[in-house]
Amino acid sequence: MGIGEEIRARRLGGARISAQRIFTDRLSEAEAFAGKVDQLRQLRAEHPDVTLDFGAARRNVLAFYGDGGIGKTSLSRELERRFLAADRKNRQAVRIDFSEPAARDPELYILHLRAGLAPLKDFPAFDTGLALYWARQNPGVALADFIAHQSSLGTAAQRQRFARELSEFTQSVLDNAGLVVGGASRAARFAWRQIQNSRVVRDLRKNCPFFEACATEQDTEQLRLHLPLLLAWDLMRIQAKHSTGIAIFLDTFEHVSGQRRSARLGDLEDSVVRSAFFLPTSMFVITSRRRLDWAADIRSPSLEFCGPTVWPGLTDGPASDQHRVGMLSAEDSADYLEHCLADDAGEPVIPAALRREVARLSEGMPLYLDVACNHYLALLGRGHTPAVSDFAGGLPQIVMRLMEDLDDPQSDLLRAAALLRVFDRRTLRVALPELRSSAVEHFLDRSFVLHREDDIFSIHELLQASVRLQDSFTANPWSAEEWAAVAGRLVAYWSALFDDPDSALWQDRRTQALAFWQLVGLYSTLGTSIPELAYIIMQVQLRGVWATIDAGRDQPEALLTEPGRSLLTLLDGMMERQIGDLQRTIDLLAPFSTDSPQPIENNLRRLALYYLGETYDLRGGGDAAATFQTLATGHDDRLAHEALIALAHSRSRDGDNVAALALAQRFDPDLRDGELRYRLHELLGHIWWCAGAFDRAAHHFALTRQTAEEQDSPLLLALARRHLALAQCWSNPMLVLAEIDETEQLNRDLGLPPGIAQCQMSRATALIGQAPLATVDELLGAATDTFTAGGYLDDAIGPVAIGVFAAAAHGDLELANARKAVLFERAEGRRVRHWLAAADIWTLGADPHGRVTWPEGTEVSVAAWTAPLLARRR
Structure with a gap:
């Protein structure tokens, strides 16, 4: 039972505009937030183990939704400010803005959560689970190095500190693991076999529910989805010692479930929902254009935790934790205009009568008010007395006037920002290299430019669209x-x-x-x-x-x-x-x-x-072949090369090894591009293997191993070594048996089911003629099961075919023919013609049906597939 199934089973049981001022009088939102903080504080005090109660309803999500441009982001930031200001010592906040593209990376989402909580220090369960996941999902990429380079995870100093602490923790786990029998593969620097006896891990196995189920989960996606469960256990221990309040602010959530995305289990939205479920004492404050539908049972195909019994607070009704953020009232809009611009004495700059009219024209849209204030300042700067007519029209018109208000450098920067929407200083300088740095700094200081973390900036997407659409109507357009x-x-x-x-x-x-x-x-x-x-x-x-x-x-x-x-x-x-x-x-x-x-x-x-x-x-x-041929004809670029290699693989799978070899031989075997060279020799190895030329196949697979080692790629090395074993198990079985343990362990450490199955199949093949038939059959059965469980149904025919060879090698032709009949039945509709031809050769001594083409002729290949049988026949 995987970790997902286990959890399901348990469940069934100044003159500057202040954005903060906009929300001074949004009392209902502020009251809802304060009430939720108190509610979760009480929950932690009365039910400290609620994290482990998967049957309990979750009320830790507070959602604010409404149209674009009404100030949801400013509301979210103001609530975060208030949350921390009330008790900075005992509170921790995490902020993720999904309008930024990188925020929609599921791996970075998990790292965002952990990085935001880094000041709390001690996360042994999560950090161990994360290291195990990372070693398998991103082999050869050191987790600490990756974190240090991710600018979205905080400042350079924060990232370096987080990476150092994580590296020191994982090293301590390794140092205390003791001697590991058989060792761990070089590529898998943090594997379960390697750490399971470490003092920290022994403690986690004893005290942390579900830790071992998570740590030994074979499906890396399932492991990633359940990392927040381990984080929740760590937080539960922290909160037992200190009453630490956690608030996670997820802004512009509409980008998570965009219209172009097919919602499915395991995607980013499901990841977020699971993290909210697993962290019931942490408050999730979500701002979005759309209302959350997690409480709808119809979301069950794409959300692991959904429905009204799971999320009662997200249903309709007076007690709902979902709040529509409407436009500002006329009074609130006027109050905003009264305070956004003030003179040295603190008196409002905009006259009261004009404030009332601009408030009316804005229809309560904060973005309109923000742009209007910038327009008002520009009019004053030109010596013009602003009038109501200067603010007539909707947001596009007021944006057009703002563009005309700005001097050329500032209006050019606004247009460049509208091309980018999210940007930094460097990108603006690339777009407009002639501008002085002071002009860039002045632009970044404007109220409609949002300053994100680590010197990333953005403008609202409505402002972006308005600038792009209205530019041609301005007096001096681009x-x-x-x-x-x-x-x-x-x-x-x-x-x-x-x-x-x-x-x-x-x-x-x-x-x-x-x-x-x-x-x-x-x-x-x-x-x-x-x-x-x-x-x-x-x-x-x-x-x-x-x-x-x-x-x-x-x-x-x-x-x-x-x-x-x-x-x-x-x-x-x-x-x-x-x-x-x-x-x-x-x-x-x-x-x-x-x-x-x-x-x-x-x-x-x-x-x-x-x-x-x-x-x-x-x-x-x-017609796949015709499609690939169209791509390659008349071109000599990377896309044409990829198409030719794909076409050759397709021909080989259809049994036409002669055509596949002709395509492969169009390439220079000494390609400088390491990745393409790897793929070419992998293709050649496969073609010669299908033809029974096992030594030739091994030569090409050895070259892929060499390339993998040169590139220091554990993943490519795992592929190359298992392919080499597939070839050598026919011609050099003793060498395969000497190396197969290490090869299989490498594929296990990296979580590669097809590689594990291929190693099982190679081991069985190498043992034919040396071990009892029952032992061989057991290994072949395990390989078939591994292939089938992973959905590799064509590959699952291989062990069945080798069962024919095993029976023939043991001198039982009747059993070999019976197994061949099963093979042909299972192979119906599968692209495995080389196995059918090989089975005929082993039982009939010939290839009477011509299912495949042989690069060196039929006689040579029949002899090649017969040679292992003669060498091992008892």
């Missing part, structure tokens, strides 16, 4: 050439960073996500030419950073162009492919292959066809 020039500089800057494998962008996911999001936005909303965009998307995908691709889809609907919509559809298809919805992937990407393809740049269209071809190859429903 020309199309000026917009293109600024966008071009940004594209060149970000593209160069993506092209440099050693740039900070590849180490800091915030920088990466922001750069990717902005490049997609420039193409999608402005039509900017980005020659390298298709290759950038492929680079990010090959590195497995799907959260970056996911975040790129979140673009302002009002600004999208038709090619931009096509690009977002491409990204939608990639995400559906990643989560395994192959039919939805085809539905999204098939239009890119029609005679009237989607309006999109050609390389982006080719990229869409590549993922469409991959999906056809897995699921059927289209």
Whole structure:
């Protein structure tokens, strides 16, 4: 029983505008917040073990929702300020703003929680679980180094301190683990076998419920989803000693469950819901444009914890913990205008009569009031006496007047900010290199620019859209050439960073996500030419950073162009492919292959066809080979190379090894690109293995192992070593038996089910002729079960085929033929022709059906597949 099933079982049981002033008189929101703080304080006192009661309802979520521009972010920040000001010594707050692309990374979400609570120091259960997860999910990437590079996790000093403390803790666990029989693989520096007898871990196994179930969970996604459960146990111990109040502020939550995302178990929203459930004494303050629907039973397909009995406070009714944040009243709006601008004596600058009229025109929108105050100051600066007519119209009109109020440097910076929405000083200087630093600082000091942590800034998305849409109506707009020039500089800057494998962008996911999001936005909303965009998307995908691709889809609907919509559809298809919805992937990407393809740049269209071809190859429903061929014809770029390799694999799976080899031989075997060289020799090894040329296959797999070692990649090393074993178990069984323990342990430490099964299969093959048939069959059965449990159904045919070989080698031809009949039945509809041909060779001594093509001819391959049988026959 995994940790998820175990939990389910238990359950069934000055002249500057102050944003803070806006909310001085929002009494209902402030009262609801104060009441929730008191409620949770009482819960901690009366039920200190509520964290472990999975049947208890959760009332720790307070939600504020409403339209954009009404001040929800300012409300959230003011509530955080009040929470900490009341008792800074015994309170801790965590803030996550989901409008920033990197915040939507599920791994970073977990790290955000832990980093925000770092001052509380002692988190042995969580930190151990996190280290185990990280070692398997991100092999070869040191957790402490990763944390130190993530700018979204606090200041440089905070990150260094957090990384150092985590590194010292994990090292202490290793130092106290004692001697581990058999050792741990070099690549897995923090594996369960390695630490299970450590003093800290023994204490956790004894005292922390579910720790061992989490720590030994084979599914890394399940382990990540249950890390907050371990965090909750750590907090429970901390709060037993000190009455520490925790508040977690999740802002702009509408970005988590965006319209382009397919809600599913294990996604970011499910992660957030689980963390709120597992941390019942910590308050989650969520601001969003939409009301939370966690209390609806219909969310059960995508939320592990949902329904009115779980979240009674999120249902409708007078006692609901969900509060609609409306527009400010006329009185509150006038009060805002009275206090936002004051002279040296503290008297209001805006006359009372004008305050009343502007308050009426604003219709209670705080963003309008903010921009209006900036407009008022600009009018005064020009020596003009502001009048009601200067503020007539809605937000777009007042924004247009603000743009005309600003001098050229400030209006240019506002336009550049509207291209970016989230930015730092460096990015603004890239966009407008001729501007003085003082102009940038003046702009960043304006009230409509929100200062985030670590010198990241943003403007409201409504302001962004208004500036972009209203610019052409201003007296001095940017020309199309000026917009293109600024966008071009940004594209060149970000593209160069993506092209440099050693740039900070590849180490800091915030920088990466922001750069990717902005490049997609420039193409999608402005039509900017980005020659390298298709290759950038492929680079990010090959590195497995799907959260970056996911975040790129979140673009302002009002600004999208038709090619931009096509690009977002491409990204939608990639995400559906990643989560395994192959039919939805085809539905999204098939239009890119029609005679009237989607309006999109050609390389982006080719990229869409590549993922469409991959999906056809897995699921059927289209011509994968023709799709890959179209991509490669007439091109000599990375996308064409990937298409050729994919086409060769497809041909080999269909049994046409001659065609697959011809495609592979079009490449230079000494490619300088290490990743592509690895994939080429992996392909050649597979082709020769299918042909029975086991020594040739082993040669190519040995080259992949060499490449993996050069790149210091534990994941590639695990792949290379298990593939090498698959080849050598036929031709050099004693060598495989000498190394298979270490190879299998490496794959186990990294949590790779297909690798574990392949090692079991290689071990069984190597033992044929040396061990009893029953021993071999037991290993083959284990391999079949491992493949099947992981969903690798084509691979699960391999152990069945080797069972035929085992029976034949033991001299029982009747049993071999019976097993062959089972093999053919199970192989129906599977792409495993080489196994069927091999089974015929083992039982008939020939390949009478011609199911596969042999690169060196039929006679050579029949002899090659026969040789191991002759060598081991008893």
